[in-house]
Amino acid sequence: QVQLVESGGGLVQGGGSLRLSCAASGGSFSARTMGWYRQAPGKQRELVATITSSGSANYADSVKGRFTISRDNAKNTMYLQMNSLKPEDTAVYYCRAHPLYSSGGYWGQGTQVTVSS
Secondary structure, three states: OEEEEEEEEEEOOOOOOEEEEEEEEEHHHHHHHEEEEEEOOOOOHHHHHOOOOOOEEOOOOOOOOEEEEEEOOOEEEEEEEOOOOHHOOOOEEEEEEEEOOOEEEEOOOOEEEEEEE
16 A cells, blocks of 8 residues: 655646645655656546656656656655646656556545746
C-alpha cells in the first residue's frame, strides 16, 4: 500500500509559478514510475508528466518547456515545478504511483491549481 499526499496548489496570476509536492509513504517509491495528472472541470483526467525510477522524464506537449518534474528518492517525494502558468493550466492536479510488478497503482487526493488571467 502506498499513500500519496499532494501539496503546493493555490491561486496564482497568469505568468506566475507554483511548485507542487507529492509525499509518498508505504514503501517502493524509489522503484516506481511516478506521474502528475490533472483534471479540469468538465474534462477528462490527463497526463501532465511522468518520471521513471531512474529519473527519465516525459511531458505532455502542452506543458513542455514550462513544467519540470523531479523526484527525491531519499525523501520519498516527487515535485512539479510549474512556470509561466496559463489560465488553461487550471485544474486539480493528482499525483500517481504507477503499478509495479503485481502491485497496483495509487492516486493522491489532488490539489487545486487556479490560474487567473
